[in-house]
Amino acid sequence: MITVSNLSYAYQKGNPVLIDIHLNIDQRSTAIIGQNGAGKTTFVKLLKGLLKPFEGEVFIQNQQVKNRTAAELAKIIGLVFQNPNDQIFKNKVLDEVMFGPLNMGIDKQQATENAMEALEMVGLHDKLDMNPHDLSLSEKKLLCIASVVAMDTNIIILDEPTIAQDYQGKETIKKVIKTLKEKNKLVMTIIHDMDFVAENFERTIVFNEGKVILDGDTRFVFAQKDILKSAHVEAPEITKLGEKLGYRKTFLTIEEFIDYKNQERNL
Amino acid sequence: MKKIIVENLKYKYPLSEKLALNNVSFEIEQGEFIGVIGRNLSGKSTLCQAMVGLVPHFYKGAYGGKVIIDGLEVRNYSIADISLKVGIVFQNPFTQITGSKMTVYEEIAFGLENLGISRAEMINRIDFALNLLKIAPFKERSPFDLSGGQMQRMAIASIIAMKPEIIVLDEPTSQLDPEGSEEVFRAIQDLSKQGITVILAEHKMEKMAEFCNRILLLDDGKVVDFDVPEKVFSRDDLGEHGVNAPVYTRVCKALNKKKAGTNDYPVTLEEAVRVLGGMGL
Amino acid sequence: MRSISLYTERNTVIHAMDPISKLFYILFALLIPIILPSIKVSIVCVVLGLIFLLVARVFKKTIPVFSFVFLILLTVIIIQGLFRPGNQTTLFHFGPFTLYKEGLMFAFGVAFRVINIVSAFMILILTTKPSDLVESLVRKGLSSKIGYVIISVFQIIPEMMSSMETITDAQRSRGMETEGNLQTRMKAFLPLLGPVILGSLANTKERAMALEVRGFNSKGPKTYLLEEKKYRYSKVVQWGILLGIACALAWRILV
8 A cells, every 4th residue: 555665764864763764564464663863754654645655655555655745645545643632623622523534525515524533443432512621531543543544534543642641541442443444444553552553453563773673473483582672662561461472472461461361271 | 768759649631521640649758660551541640740849840730648758748849949859850851851952961950950959969960960970971972963862861850969869760662773772771770780779661561570579550540550560461451441461471470380489470471481381492 | 052042152341241241231331321311422323333242253144134124224214315305405315215314323223232232141141151140030029930931931931832833734634725825725724723832731730830830839949950150241241331421421411
C-alpha cells in the first residue's frame, strides 16, 4: 500500500533525521518503535505529505506523495496526533468528528453516519453535544481517534495512542484497532508501549538514528535482543519473562504464555 | 514516625458536583515509597495535589478533613510554607520549566531564590541536586534544550534542591520514551535511598510492584486498599476498579502459582521466575 | 535555543555595563533632542549611539532593524519633502514633483530622533540578557511577578509558534486546505486560534502550579543566585547622564 524508496530528510543541512529509508508497507498492521529523536515522527509526516522529502520518493496506493497537498492526501491516509489539544477546535463533540468527512466533500447525511459510527466505536456516542474541552484527556484522545476514523481512509496512523490511557482506555483502543483491521484498513502506530505493540500489531519496524535497523513480524523483532538493546528498546514484559525462564519461543501475549504452560503441564 | 496523616479528607472542585476525594484516610511513615494507582479520574492527581496544598489553596473549592504533613496542617499554611516540607513533580516536563531562566543551573535556583536561601547555601544545594539526578553535565544548557528525560530530571532536581523530606510525583514518566522513563525511575529510586519519603502515581504497574513498599488503590475518590504490592495486586476485583495487575501477577494467577508459603501471587519478574521456574526446564 | 531574545554574547565595555545605566542612556537619547531641537544636537546624539553600537561589536546585528526603520523613514522624507504645508524653498524638481527644503529639514529632524531612540534601545537589547535586565529592575523594587511575566514572554512566544505549526499540520491532516492563495490561507488561519489560545491557557495553569510549589508566592525576602551585575562606573555614568540632561535644560531655558 505504501512504497518508500531511497527516502532521506533533514531539517537543517548536514544534520539528517532520516537516511536512505526503503520500505514496503503492506496490509499488516504495523508499529513503528524507537527512541525519541530516532526519526519516527518525521517519517510519518513525510507519509502524510506534511513534509516534502529531501531525497527519494513515497508512493501511497500508487500516488506520488510529492505531487499532492496534505489536504488531498487526507482522503487516503489519516493521522491522529499525539496531543489532542493540537487537534480539537470545534465546540461540540459531533461537529469535531464531522469536520474531516465534510472537508473531504462527503455529504452531510453520510458524514453524520460516519461520525456516529466512529463515536460509538470509542464509546463517546452519548456525549455528542458536549464541549470537547470538558472531556478528560483520555476521552479527548479517543475523540481524536474517532475524528480520523470517521474520514474512512484506507490508512490510519495513531501517534502514541496509549499515553494517558488507563486499562479501560487501552481496551477501547484495542477494540478500535481490531475493528479497523476487520474493515481491511492498514493501521499504523508510533508507540513506546511495547506490551501494546506485542498484543496488537503484526509487523514492527525499529528506527534508530534515522535508519531502519530492524523490520519484520513482531515476534521476530522482539526476539532480536541485541539489536533492540542498541536501539534502546525493551522487549514486552511477557517476552522478558519467557526469556528469563529459558524458553526458546518468543511470547507476545499472556494468553500465549499461559496456553503454552498448560500444554506443557499436560504433557 | 508518621510523616503524613490524612484524616477523612473530602474535596470537591469548584463548579463540580462530585466529590473528587471522598473520605480518604491513611498514614505514611518516614522513608516509605508509596505507589498510588487507580483508573483515570479516580482521584490520583487530586490526592497528589492535596499533599502539597495546591488542593485547596490553588483551586479553592469545598474541603473537609485534614492533611497533616510533618506536623503542619496543610489547610492552615501557604503553598510556599508547605513547599519546604514536600515537593511535587508533574507529568508534563515542558510546563514545569519556569521560562525565566537561561540555564539549567539557574532554573534549579528559582525556588531557592523565592525562599530567600543564601547564595552559598544555594550553590551547595544546586550542586547536590545536579549530581543526585545526574544532570551536572548539562548545567550550562538552556532548560528547553534537553531531552524529555533530562528535562524531567531537571524538574525533580529543582524540587530536591528545596530540600523537602517528601516528594510527590504525578505520572512523571507518562510523556517520556522508554529510555527517558528508565532514567527518571532510577532517579526516583536514588531519592528513596537518600531517605526521602516518595509518593508516586503511575500507570506502569510492573514498575510500581518493583519499587513500592505499599500501594494505595483509589477508585471514585475513595481508598479501596492500602497494602503491600503482593496483597493489592492479588485482589480478585482489580478489574472492577479499572486497574490491571502487573503482567507477572496475571500470568501466575492464571496458572495458580502463589508465592511459597503465602496466599499472594508474585508481582515482579524475579518473583515470577522463582515460582514458575523449575518446571519445564 | 528556543528564545526570541536578541542578546548577543560579546566581551566589551558596553556589555559589562549594568542594565540600569543603559536605561539611563535611553532616557538621555529620548530627552536631549526634545530639549534641544536643533538638528546638530540630533546628529551628535546619533553619532554617539552608533559609536556605542560599534564599541559593543553588535553593529552588524542592527542592520536588519535599521533597514526596516530606514524604509519607513524614507517614505516620511519623501512625503514631507514634497507635501509638507509651509513648504516654500524649492530644492529641485523631478518631473511634476518639487522637493522643498522646509519639509526635508523637518523630515530629517524626525529621522534623526527615531534613529537615535532605536539605537539607544538596540544598545540595551543587544548587550543585555533579558533576565539580567529584569533581575536588576526587580532588585530596584519592581514586583517580581511583573518581572516574571516580562521575562517569560521571551520564552513562551516561541513555544506558541511551534504549537501553531503542529496545529496547522493537524488541520491539513484532516483535509483542510492551507496551501495556496491568500484567501485559502486566511480561511485556514482562523480555526487555528482556538486551539492555540486554549492550549496556552491550559499550559499557563500547569505552569502556575509548578511556580506555586517552588515558592513563587513566598512572602519573605528573595535572594539571588547571580551576583548583581556591578559596573564600577555605573554611578558616574548615571549621574553624568542626569547632569547632561540638566545642562541641556539649563541651556534651553537660559540661552
